[in-house]
Amino acid sequence: MNLNEIIQHVKEELIEFERSFKRTMFSKVKLLNIIVHYILRQKGKRIRPTLVFLSAKLVGDINESTFHAATLVELLHTATLIHDDVVDESDMRRGFPSLNAIWGNKVAVLVGDFFLAQGLLLSLKNKEYKFLHITSEAVRRMSEGELLEIQSARGNSIDEEIYFRIISDKTASLISTCCELGAVSATDDESVAYKLKNFGENLGIAFQLRDDLLDYMGDSNITGKPVGSDIREGKITLPLIYALKNTPGKEARRVIKIIKNNPKIKDIYFVIDFVKAYGGIDYTLKVAEDYLERAKQFIVDFSESPAKESLIKLTNFVLERVS
Structure with a gap:
């Protein structure tokens, strides 16, 4: 699945977004502008503003408020x-x-604080108070997710329930926010915004599941980070959680010990092989597919349109992406 196929129906809006986004990033401080230029060289996929525009287009018309949401x-x-x-x-x-x-x-x-402040000021300047409420909730969730992950890592106590709480708050909250903001910018119908919010939540969980899979089966030349980065950092994600749950206790303890003691390259590949052997990859892939199906159910009743088609394609892209 090619991302260009997905964005083609909001391509013009994304071009205009790039111009407005850059304007909000610059300041009168020379050092900050040097850093902004550096960040802009690392252009990402722009999946989040794409979600804002597609969500708005699914339920109404893209307008100035939608651009504010995408920039935020x-x-x-x-x-x-x-x-x-x-x-x-x-x-x-x-x-x-x-x-x-x-x-x-x-x-x-x-610099991170500056960008966050710029987003909040943009919303205040344009009296987008609903945006502030939605994004503040997302920031709260992301912070709690990070802290829960740190707490769990210190206590060596992470199971599926805790793992899903972490990725829901750390990753899915912002994807959900994109879809909800897009809807809110184009309609006052709260039930519609609720559906898009939940579409984004399930899409975001699947997105993170795929990201965690890439740590075990990705190509570092494509992903931009070494295979086994999570293992190296001592992060326990769903592929490993499942494998540990389905292996004899002695072998599971050995793997945990490896992860908690600065694993070397050979140790990392041992853990990767272990996860594959005990079904962690297949299980995680199946769970990701389930979440994407749930996501689709939240937009199934909307009228057929290019925006709906693109959102469906995006769910497939999430499952197939290699970076």
Whole structure:
């Protein structure tokens, strides 16, 4: 599935979005503008603004408010990526050295704060108060998800229930926000916004499940990060959770010990083979498919349209993506 097929119905809107998004990122501080130029070189897929535009188009018309929503979520997304790199002590982002690796943690955190503030100010300036409520809830959830993950890692106590709470808050909350904001920008019908919100929540969980799978079966030249990064960082995701649950206790304890003691390359490949052997990959893929089917059910009753077709295609893209 080609992402260009999905965005073609909002291609013009995305071009205009790029121009407006760049304008909100610059400031009078020279250092900040240097960093902004650096970030813009690492252009992502723009899945989140695409979701905003498609959701708006599904339920009404794209308008100025929709552009504000798209800019807000992309600023928030950029801020969280920067902060995540600081929290995770990551040196790379999308194949480039991370901001914290180049300019240090203090500058990276402040830049992330700047982007978050710009998004909030944009909403206030345009009296988009519903947007503020929705995005504030997303920020709360993302923060709680990060802290729950840290708490669980310290206590070596993560099971499927906790794992899904973490990815729902850390990842799905923002995807859900994109779809809800898009709907809210185009209609006052709360039931419609509710459906798009839940479409995004289920899509977001599947998105993270696929991301976790790529850590075990991705191509580092495509993903931009080494295979086994989660293992190296001691993160326990669903493929490993399932494999550990379905293996003899002695072998499971051995794998846990490897993960908690700065695993070397050979250890990482041992864990990957272990997860594959005990069904972790197949199980996670099946769960991702289930969540995508749930997502589709929330938009099944909408009239057929190019926007609906693109959203359905996006669910397939999530399952098939390689980066």
